[in-house]
Amino acid sequence: MDYEDAIVVKNLYFSYNEKLVLKNINLQIKKGEIVTIMGENGAGKTTLIKHFNGLLKPKKGKVIVLGMDTSQTPVSQLARHVGMVFQNPDYQLFAETVEEEIAMALRNFGFPEEKVKARVEWALKVFELDRYRKRSPYLLSIGERKRLSIASVISYDPPIVVLDEPTAGQDFLQKEKIAELLFLLKQMKKTIVMVTHDVEFAIKRSDRIVLMADGEIIAQGPTFEIMSSIELLERARLKPPQIIETAYILKRKNILPSEISIFTPKDLVEAIAKNVDA
Amino acid sequence: MSMLEGFLYKPKESPLHKLDPRSKAVILVFYTVTSLIYLDPIVLILLLLSVVLLSIVGKCVREWSKSVKATLTFALVIFILNVLASPGLGYTYALAMSLRFLSLAAAFSLYFLTTPPEALALSLEAAGLPRDFTLMLTLSLRFVPTLARDLQIVTDAFRSRGLKLDSGNYVERLYNFAKLLTPLIVFEIRRSLMIAEALESRGFGGAVKPSLYKPPKMSLIDYMITAGGLVALGVIVCYHLGFPQ
Ligand SMILES: Nc1ncnc2c1ncn2[C@@H]1O[C@H](COP(=O)(O)OP(=O)(O)O)[C@@H](O)[C@H]1O
Numbered sequence: 337m338d339y340e341d342a343i344v345v346k347n348l349y350f351s352y353n354e355k356l357v358l359k360n361i362n363l364q365i366k367k368g369e370i371v372t373i374m375g376e377n378g379a380g381k382t383t384l385i386k387h388f389n390g391l392l393k394p395k396k397g398k399v400i401v402l403g404m405d406t407s408q409t410p411v412s413q414l415a416r417h418v419g420m421v422f423q424n425p426d427y428q429l430f431a432e433t434v435e436e437e438i439a440m441a442l443r444n445f446g447f448p449e450e451k452v453k454a455r456v457e458w459a460l461k462v463f464e465l466d467r468y469r470k471r472s473p474y475l476l477s478i479g480e481r482k483r484l485s486i487a488s489v490i491s492y493d494p495p496i497v498v499l500d501e502p503t504a505g506q507d508f509l510q511k512e513k514i515a516e517l518l519f520l521l522k523q524m525k526k527t528i529v530m531v532t533h534d535v536e537f538a539i540k541r542s543d544r545i546v547l548m549a550d551g552e553i554i555a556q557g558p559t560f561e562i563m564s565s566i567e568l569l570e571r572a573r574l575k576p577p578q579i580i581e582t583a584y585i586l587k588r589k590n591i592l593p594s595e596i597s598i599f600t601p602k603d604l605v606e607a608i609a610k611n612v613d614a
Numbered sequence: 615m616s617m618l619e620g621f622l623y624k625p626k627e628s629p630l631h632k633l634d635p636r637s638k639a640v641i642l643v644f645y646t647v648t649s650l651i652y653l654d655p656i657v658l659i660l661l662l663l664s665v666v667l668l669s670i671v672g673k674c675v676r677e678w679s680k681s682v683k684a685t686l687t688f689a690l691v692i693f694i695l696n697v698l699a700s701p702g703l704g705y706t707y708a709l710a711m712s713l714r715f716l717s718l719a720a721a722f723s724l725y726f727l728t729t730p731p732e733a734l735a736l737s738l739e740a741a742g743l744p745r746d747f748t749l750m751l752t753l754s755l756r757f758v759p760t761l762a763r764d765l766q767i768v769t770d771a772f773r774s775r776g777l778k779l780d781s782g783n784y785v786e787r788l789y790n791f792a793k794l795l796t797p798l799i800v801f802e803i804r805r806s807l808m809i810a811e812a813l814e815s816r817g818f819g820g821a822v823k824p825s826l827y828k829p830p831k832m833s834l835i836d837y838m839i840t841a842g843g844l845v846a847l848g849v850i851v852c853y854h855l856g857f858p859q
């Protein structure tokens with residue numbers, strides 16, 4: 337086991353009742369990395385990430401988080417190290433006020449009261465929830481509820497943060513805020529595991545992509561490598577990012593040479609400019 | 615949750631599944647009345663045994679035994695409470711009380727296991743009950759698995775933030791369970807409003823009385839069972855009250 341590893345998954349199998357949902361999953365996530373898990377509905381993404389804080393235990397194989405074997409460590413202990421933000425914020429809000437919602441996990445983990453106060457203040461600022469501190473979480477808008485659900489996890493400063501579909505149902509502005517947040521977390525040297533369908537969101541913010549289909553990992557690698565393989569994306573039933581698709585069409589029509597790699601709008605503009613000159 | 619499974623319809627091919635919900639209901643009423651009238655352990659055991667036989671006929675012994683296993687705990691509690699609360703009445707009385715509960719639960723479990731909620735609603739409607747009522751019944755049965763799933767999701771989110779549901783003293787545990795209910799209740803209320811809107815936008819509650827695609831029909835066997843059940847019910851009740859002179 338490498339000390340550099342945040343999460344190691346080895347030959348993991350999992351089934352609900354009799355139905356096999358995860359098959360021979362092998363995965364290694366390094367500390368400080370942003371890894372995005374992608375795949376169609378029902379591929380097993382949520383089931384996989386629920387293994388990272390021990391909510392689900394492997395039927396076969398192993399999951400090791402920061403050196404701890406999840407099948408031998410209670411959820412309450414793993415949760416201190418792995419912050420889990422689920423897809424629907426409405427299932428995760430328990431407290432009477434926004435303030436208390438953020439304080440809840442801090443108190444559960446036994447932070448001293450002055451530290452709880454300081455962390456709550458910090459989270460209210462960073463997540464722009466200051467105005468609503470005394471309000472009921474259920475009176476916030478969907479974007480604010482999403483931010484609150486993230487805030488109440490980030491507040492206790494777990495080294496690993498797992499986000500299930502963070503952009504689902506969010507408008508452009510909220511997505512931008514979530515993106516800023518990922519940037520902040522990266523600065524804080526957190527390990528981030530994210531599940532999303534949103535290729536445009538993932539392409540800009542991931543170091544590495546893991547593609548899942550039907551309970552198996554069908555490919556994993558650096559973001560540009562996975563994203564530029566249209567066949568792979570199709571196997572995972574994902575639509576390629578627009579920029580990649582545009583470049584693909586231009587290359588197929590011999591407007592651009594096929595050997596140049598195009599990954600960002602800037603790459604595309606430069607490639608076109610060069611070829612127009614030529 | 616496995617206890618709830620024992621009360622949810624499982625589609626299968628069996629004589630019990632083929633019966634009309636109404637004729638089965640007559641038998642269910644017979645069971646209920648008999649087990650409420652008689653406090654004799656022998657009678658109650660006989661009732662219970664006949665439900666066992668019926669569950670074999672209905673090919674759902676496995677699912678049925680789940681609900682029975684779960685109710686056994688309650689039956690035991692009833693037994694102990696009765697022994698403690700009314701020592702003068704003796705063990706036979708306590709045994710009869712818990713057997714009564716068990717046979718009622720067993721009979722209802724078998725009824726719901728073999729009766730599709732839609733068919734039950736249709737036949738209740740045919741029997742003249744208002745549509746709002748029958749819809750409420752089908753919806754509440756239909757949403758049991760959804761509710762179970764919701765509970766799982768909320769529990770997962772809760773535990774992920776370091777809360778423990780299985781440790782601490784009773785007050786703490788109760789307090790934590792109460793917290794768990796907040797998102798669940800909010801979510802279910804929101805869901806029910808959404809369902810109401812969806813139903814209304816598809817014309818539910820309009821002035822026109824809806825026609826039935828497949829009106830429920832009683833077969834000859836259904837009529838025979840209904841008649842037999844009613845006669846048996848009459849006999850039991852008269853026997854208990856004393857035959858009119
Ligand atoms: N609690 C559960 N009980 C039974 N089956 C489940 C449960 N949760 C998920 N599944 C099934 O497991 C499969 C994978 O689900 P999930 O991990 O939620 O996929 P994804 O997050 O990739 O959409 C699906 O077929 C789903 O129906």
Ligand SMILES: [Mg+2]
Binds near residue numbers: 383
């Ligand atoms: Mg999912």
